[in-house]
Amino acid sequence: MAPPEGGKAHGTTGAGVAPIEAVNDFVIKFANVNGSGSASANELFAKAILRMGVPVSPRNIFPSNIQGLPTWYEVRVTEEGHLGRRGGTDMMVAMNPQTWDADLAELEPGGYLFYDSTRPLPPSKFRDDIRVIGMPLTEICNAVYQDPRQRQLFKNIVYVGALAILLGIEPEVVEKLFGEQYKGKEKLLASNVQALHLGCDFARENLEPLGLRVRRADRVGDRIFVDGNSAAALGCVYGGATVAAWYPITPSSSVAEAFQKYCTKFRVDPATGQQRFAIVQAEDELASIGMVVGAGWNGARAFTATSGPGISLMAEFIGLAYFAEIPVTIIDVQRGGPSTGMPTRTQQADILACAYASHGDTKHVLLFPEDPHECFEHAAAALDLADRLQTPVFLMTDLDIGMNQRLCAPFTWDDSKAYDRGKVMSAEELEAGRDFGRYKDVDGDGIPWRTLPGTHPSKGSYFTRGTTRDAYARYSERGPDYIYNMERLLKKFATAATLVPQPVLRPAAGKTELGVIYFGSTSPSMHEALQALEARGIHLDALRLRAFPFPDSVVQFLAQHRQVFVVEQNRDAQMRSLLVNELDIDPARLVRVLHFDGTPITARFIVQAISAHVRKTQAAGAAGTKEAA
Amino acid sequence: MTYLAKPRLHHPTLATNKVGYTRRDYEGKISTLCAGCGHDSISAAIIEACWELDIEPHRVAKLSGIGCSSKTPDYFLGASHGFNTVHGRMPSVLTGANLANRDLLYLGVSGDGDSASIGLGQFAHAMRRGVRMAYIVENNGVYGLTKGQFSATADQGSKSKKGLVNSDSPVDLVAMALQLGASYVGRGFSGNKAQLVPLIKGAISHGGAAFIDVISPCVAFNNHPGSTKSYDYVREHNEAVSRIDFISGREEITVDMGPGEVVDVRQHDGTLLRLRSLHPDYNPGDRYAAMAYMQRHQERGEVVTGLLYVDPLATDLHTALNTCDRPLNALGPAELCPGAEALARLNASLR
Numbered sequence: 007m008a009p010p011e012g013g014k015a016h017g018t019t020g021a022g023v024a025p026i027e028a029v030n031d032f033v034i035k036f037a038n039v040n041g042s043g044s045a046s047a048n049e050l051f052a053k054a055i056l057r058m059g060v061p062v063s064p065r066n067i068f069p070s071n072i073q074g075l076p077t078w079y080e081v082r083v084t085e086e087g088h089l090g091r092r093g094g095t096d097m098m099v100a101m102n103p104q105t106w107d108a109d110l111a112e113l114e115p116g117g118y119l120f121y122d123s124t125r126p127l128p129p130s131k132f133r134d135d136i137r138v139i140g141m142p143l144t145e146i147c148n149a150v151y152q153d154p155r156q157r158q159l160f161k162n163i164v165y166v167g168a169l170a171i172l173l174g175i176e177p178e179v180v181e182k183l184f185g186e187q188y189k190g191k192e193k194l195l196a197s198n199v200q201a202l203h204l205g206c207d208f209a210r211e212n213l214e215p216l217g218l219r220v221r222r223a224d225r226v227g228d229r230i231f232v233d234g235n236s237a238a239a240l241g242c243v244y245g246g247a248t249v250a251a252w253y254p255i256t257p258s259s260s261v262a263e264a265f266q267k268y269c270t271k272f273r274v275d276p277a278t279g280q281q282r283f284a285i286v287q288a289e290d291e292l293a294s295i296g297m298v299v300g301a302g303w304n305g306a307r308a309f310t311a312t313s314g315p316g317i318s319l320m321a322e323f324i325g326l327a328y329f330a331e332i333p334v335t336i337i338d339v340q341r342g343g344p345s346t347g348m349p350t351r352t353q354q355a356d357i358l359a360c361a362y363a364s365h366g367d368t369k370h371v372l373l374f375p376e377d378p379h380e381c382f383e384h385a386a387a388a389l390d391l392a393d394r395l396q397t398p399v400f401l402m403t404d405l406d407i408g409m410n411q412r413l414c415a416p417f418t419w420d421d422s423k424a425y426d427r428g429k430v431m432s433a434e435e436l437e438a439g440r441d442f443g444r445y446k447d448v449d450g451d452g453i454p455w456r457t458l459p460g461t462h463p464s465k466g467s468y469f470t471r472g473t474t475r476d477a478y479a480r481y482s483e484r485g486p487d488y489i490y491n492m493e494r495l496l497k498k499f500a501t502a503a504t505l506v507p508q509p510v511l512r513p514a515a516g517k518t519e520l521g522v523i524y525f526g527s528t529s530p531s532m533h534e535a536l537q538a539l540e541a542r543g544i545h546l547d548a549l550r551l552r553a554f555p556f557p558d559s560v561v562q563f564l565a566q567h568r569q570v571f572v573v574e575q576n577r578d579a580q581m582r583s584l585l586v587n588e589l590d591i592d593p594a595r596l597v598r599v600l601h602f603d604g605t606p607i608t609a610r611f612i613v614q615a616i617s618a619h620v621r622k623t624q625a626a627g628a629a630g631t632k633e634a635a
Numbered sequence: 636m637t638y639l640a641k642p643r644l645h646h647p648t649l650a651t652n653k654v655g656y657t658r659r660d661y662e663g664k665i666s667t668l669c670a671g672c673g674h675d676s677i678s679a680a681i682i683e684a685c686w687e688l689d690i691e692p693h694r695v696a697k698l699s700g701i702g703c704s705s706k707t708p709d710y711f712l713g714a715s716h717g718f719n720t721v722h723g724r725m726p727s728v729l730t731g732a733n734l735a736n737r738d739l740l741y742l743g744v745s746g747d748g749d750s751a752s753i754g755l756g757q758f759a760h761a762m763r764r765g766v767r768m769a770y771i772v773e774n775n776g777v778y779g780l781t782k783g784q785f786s787a788t789a790d791q792g793s794k795s796k797k798g799l800v801n802s803d804s805p806v807d808l809v810a811m812a813l814q815l816g817a818s819y820v821g822r823g824f825s826g827n828k829a830q831l832v833p834l835i836k837g838a839i840s841h842g843g844a845a846f847i848d849v850i851s852p853c854v855a856f857n858n859h860p861g862s863t864k865s866y867d868y869v870r871e872h873n874e875a876v877s878r879i880d881f882i883s884g885r886e887e888i889t890v891d892m893g894p895g896e897v898v899d900v901r902q903h904d905g906t907l908l909r910l911r912s913l914h915p916d917y918n919p920g921d922r923y924a925a926m927a928y929m930q931r932h933q934e935r936g937e938v939v940t941g942l943l944y945v946d947p948l949a950t951d952l953h954t955a956l957n958t959c960d961r962p963l964n965a966l967g968p969a970e971l972c973p974g975a976e977a978l979a980r981l982n983a984s985l986r
Binding site for chain 1: 691708719738
């Protein structure tokens with residue numbers, strides 16, 4: 007197809023800047039309008055590259071809005087397998103006139119701009135250090151499709167077709183993906199393939215290849231491509247959660263929705279059609295955690311999923327569950343705070359709010375998965391830990407892991423695994439005359455035995471309450487009874503440190519006095535940064551925290567290093583505070599590396615922050631001065 | 636809250652019910668409420684109702700919020716598990732407990748502060764969700780634990796003990812329960828045990844969300860002239876729409892009655908509610924008529940009591956969710972975990 011009149015592709019890079027040349031290593035960003043149907047096309051684009059054996063790391067970037075406003079999808083193509091966000095954009099697919107200027111400004115010099123050239127734009131709307139590729143998408147679609155919605159939707163598929171040709175993505179791979187997506191829906195399949203070819207044909211006939219190329223590789227392996235919220239929900243299914251109560255909140259809502267989907271798939275009795283699960287969309291976060299507390303008290307595995315504002319509302323119940331010792335699992339998909347903050351942006355800023363949720367002296371178990379694989383594993387582990395410890399357990403994910411598809415190790419499950427239901431005394435044990443004191447530490451690990459309602463006609467019943475009690479659950483305001491319980495809860499917390507997922511150590515190539523602590527979604531950027539720092543001669547032993555309470559290995563790691571960077575995505579260095587507070591460590595030895603603008607932390611940022619600090623320290627050392635952290 | 640258990644001395648001739656328990660087996664600890672508190676009469680009515688229904692005490696889960704009323708579950712059914720939750724949030728905890736094990740009977744005890752103020756939302760949503768339970772509000776129009784502040788059910792114009800006049804409109808929990816879809820709605824008076832016991836029996840046996848508002852005078856802070864929740868006021872203004880007998884489905888029905896006065900309501904489990912309508916035109920099967928009737932009388936300052944509305948075929952949240960017959964808390968990995976093979980297929984679909 008020839009370019010229609012007025013749709014002439016714009017020119018080449020000027021001002022002596024060479025176009026970016028890269029194979030399997032670039033960042034392409036799609037600027038779209040919310041509601042235009044671009045999400046599935048963009049995901050298709052990312053998956054096609056993945057199918058060619060080249061790792062990708064895509065991210066949804068969306069302001070808190072509904073239809074008609076801007077949204078972006080960024081794909082990092084990375085043969086090296088760096089799954090963190092890189093920063094900078096090599097190619098912009100600019101489909102949103104509203105954000106044109108900002109999108110254009112974001113391009114790296116020598117980068118590429120792809121746009122809908124149906125309506126001509128004056129030269130002033132372009133930069134002279136980028137290469138511009140115009141394609142009359144609207145005109146092409148208007149010529150082929152009559153239905154207004156089809157004209158809109160297929161525009162996205164047409165540009166995927168054109169990009170495939172421009173970047174060297176095999177159209178057959180995209181067609182195969184369509185085949186899987188529209189299995190049994192032949193009409194949809196045919197129309198999508200048609201749109202794809204419209205794009206391919208136009209690009210072949212009218213556009214020149216770019217300096218950016220995708221080339222087949224074999225770097226994906228058996229990894230899967232999935233978002234953390236779905237993975238956490240699946241972990242809850244495998245971990246045996248039967249009751250879920252939730253209240254919609256970004257970015258956690260898709261956890262409950264995925265749980266519903268998987269339960270419908272796996273937990274409906276084929277003979278009766280009855281469900282082996284109960285999901286309630288509650289009236290608010292107070293009710294959702296209340297239901298989880300009630301279900302946990304009554305012996306079902308139960309969870310809720312929420313975000314920071316939900317945690318605030320749940321705090322009173324979390325304190326009750328802590329003190330009354332009731333298993334509760336809470337998935338906190340963190341977003342930008344405080345208050346409403348940045349609801350659709352990512353942060354790791356609920357650490358202290360969750361670690362010490364509620365009034366009085368409380369401490370809670372937190373798990374920090376690094377990717378969807380660990381979201382799955384840790385969700386199942388959280389249900390076990392909550393039952394074992396009879397306490398709230400938080401799965402601390404964030405928007406970056408939760409709502410973005412991430413390449414990760416496949417899920418695994420050992421069928422011989424039994425659920426750890428913890429210390430639940432049966433009717434037989436009660437009948438056999440075992441002493442039952444609901445809050446009595448009979449095993450020396452701080453964890454008491456419990457009974458479930460309805461267990462025995464005359465033995466084992468007790469009254470659960472948030473007020474203080476003695477070891478036999480009898481109401482008591484006696485100081486020694488209170489202290490017994492509070493100290494036993496601390497002992498239980500120490501037991502928790504031995505049961506939670508242990509930290510992962512990545513030693514530096516050589517001996518070093520410098521360490522770095524990181525956790526959660528920071529992981530891929532940190533791994534990339536460690537390589538880059540190593541290349542600059544900065545060697546760091548790295549410890550990835552996977553849980554609070556901190557196991558002994560964290561204490562040892564801190565003792566072995568003169569200075570330890572703590573990398574986190576919040577303003578107030580919350581993990582550093584937790585380390586200082588819980589381990590009684592000299593704050594001067596812990597150096598803050600903080601990123602909190604709402605975007606995922608990048609390797610570039612970490613490298614810059616750490617190397618600047620190291621240079622400063624070295625300079626100060628050379629000058630004979632003492633450096634303070 | 637007391638830690639004193641009642642002495643376990645049984646009179647040898649105490650009658651036992653069909654499951655072999657005496658009334659004493661349905662008691663709890665010694666009450667620490669003020670002498671004459673209406674709440675203690677309600678506890679006694681619950682004990683009587685459970686004994687008469689032949690319920691095994693340990694098959695009841697009793698949950699409450701915070702407040703004088705919410706302390707009472709400690710004073711009955713000592714062999715049951717109890718849960719004194721947080722202020723106003725009993726309904727959600729009970730909902731979760733009910734989802735976990737549908738085989739137990741759920742008794743929710745709350746107060747007017749607990750349910751009509753801080754917990755109004757949770758009350759409303761538990762009713763509209765149809766959680767199977769007997770939800771009893773011990774309503775005295777006043778905050779007793781914090782010494783005499785008005786609650787949201789205090790009538791406009793009624794006086795506090797200190798002489799303050801309440802300027803706010805009252806929340807009528809019965810009207811709300813009717814409007815929200817509760818399928819068994821009644822109002823009782825703690826001073827009328829003969830009416831209250833069958834009302835509670837009917838609620839416990841009901842198949843959906845059963846709500847009973849019990850006017851329960853607070854002798855310490857709200858039993859004075861000027862209060863509309865005092866013993867004297869309620870006795871003088873009680874307008875009973877029905878007298879109710881509760882008849883177990885297993886028994887032959889031999890209640891004396893005159894034609895035209897009695898409505899028999901057979902519930903889903905076979906039990907029978909025999910309503911003696913004290914007003915020939917009152918129909919307890921009409922939700923909207925009940926609302927209008929009650930509000931008309933309320934305008935005259937009358938307290939309508941009795942079983943106001945019942946849908947005998949009501950179902951509950953488990954029916955709506957189509958949950959399996961076995962309690963969810965009894966399911967193990969075999970029923971819950973899809974297994975490694977299914978996971979391998981899932982992995983394959985994610986590549």
